[in-house]
Amino acid sequence: MSLADTRSSISQKRPAARPEVSLANARRIVHDLLKPNPVIYWTDMLVSFTIAATAFHFVRVCPPFSLAQIGLFMLSCLMFYRLAMFIHEMVHMRAGSFTYFRIVWNILIGIPFLMPSFVYYTHLDHHRRKHYGTDKDGEYLALGQNGRWQMIGFVLSSVVVPIIVVFRCLVLTPLTWFSPKLRKFVYTHASSMVMDPTYIRPLPTEQALRIMRLQETACFLWCLGFAIGVLTFGKFPFPVLLQAYLTSVTVLTLNAIRTLGAHRFDNDEGEMTFLEQLLDSINYPYRPWITELWGPTGTRYHALHHLFPSLPYHNMPEAHRRLMEQLPEDAPYRQTNRVTLISGIIDLWRRSKEVERRHAAERRAARQAKVDSTVG
Known part of the structure; x- marks a missing residue:
């Protein structure tokens, strides 16, 4: 059914x-x-980070395109992906809890990957009963009703997101310090980890704003420090940057594919x-x-x-x-x-394809009706 x-x-x-x-x-x-176990969280995060960082380092030591290099690259991506998904856990933790865990996660993952925890605060709207599946939910698109190109575009956006994020952190962040108008635009249109590119984030509270400014400043300093290091030593670390970019794209693509199977994405009628x-x-x-x-x-x-x-x-x-x-x-x-995830995505693809066929048939019928009325 x-x-x-x-x-x-x-x-x-x-x-x-x-x-x-x-x-x-x-x-x-x-x-x-319902009670989280801090030991499990800390152990999982630290062990995963150790594996990810070690594998990331040895990728460049292995012969190019060897099985060892490919294996280590995928291992590092899977571990960094796991680490990145802790952002989903943290947003649901009770306010004021796991404070040091949040700080360490941001230092190890959030800041270096330019995805500090504040970009996911809006996830809570995805769980509000009156917001889910509406334009107030940035994590929902009616993919089952909008055609397959939207699905394809969503996955392919993973290729450009890392570049956009660097521009946001390195260029837009310092500009927001001097332009209130730009600051408002950046906070509402370029400060959320969402599916819907048209999503407008509500302006943050004063407390949330302080956290946002602290974390985005840390991301800016991370990018700036890297740029200064390149200029100082006169050596452009292309292999590291390329690997970091490919790692980011792989992690984002994995998450996008997972997201396609997380919901049936059939709602385009408002509140559910x-x-x-x-x-x-x-x-x-x-x-x-x-x-x-x-x-x-x-x-x-x-x-x-x-x-x-x-x-x-x-x-x-x-x-x-x-x-x-x-x-x-x-x-x-x-x-x-x-x-299987594949069965979920295939089902979404087929429903989206059927909608395309129905819309195409409606357009053909409308054109025929227009021709008939003209001839008549």
Whole structure:
């Protein structure tokens, strides 16, 4: 059944929708799993960073295009990808908690990769029931309704994003110190990690603004220090820069492909109910030795994440197992599971293609009607 069919059946039986999604019952099942374990977070981050940095270094030592070099490059990309996805965990952590973890993550990953944690604050709008799937949700595009070129463009944007980000940090950041008008534009149009390029970020609060300024200044100084080092020593480190760029593109592409399978992306009609939001999200609980590579730190359990946004990633497999065992057979949560990411993306591609065909047929019919009216 398609999401549209599901919506239709839901709208016809709206009074019965509430008991079908018993959030209280689901919370009772996983209540003891909602507390994050700092030891796991710190160990995972530090071990992943050690592996990523070591592999990144030895890529340039290996013979060019050898199996060892390719293997080490992919290993470093996968580990940096895992590290980058901790930004998703941090935005859902309780305010004032994991302070040193946030600081160290920004020092090791956020600043060097020019993706400080403030660029993901807007992710919380993706979880607001009245914002999800609307123009206030920067992480949602109606890909299933807008044609395949939007999907292709979204993935290919990974090639240019690193260049845009460097320009934002190195050039636009210092200019915002002198131009309030430019500062407002940059904060609303160029300070968010989102899917929708037309998304307009709400202006930050004073407290958030202080954090943003601190982190963007650190990114600017990182870029400036690199540039000064090149000018001082007169040696342009092209191999390192090329590797850093290719690593960034690979990480962004992996995340873009994962994102294509995170939702069904069928909504283009405004606000959705909680049940519709849940059914629009997808879990990939099977084959963890593969799914954990492209969906690290719990991102492969996206429907579960929308059910319990603050559930720590290390407890998601157990939470999913309990819910599948204890929820009723007709629980909507059971409809959110898929086996492979490829099947999710193929389904999205086919639905998008069908929309293209329907729109093309409508255009042909409109043209024919215009010709007939002219002849008549």
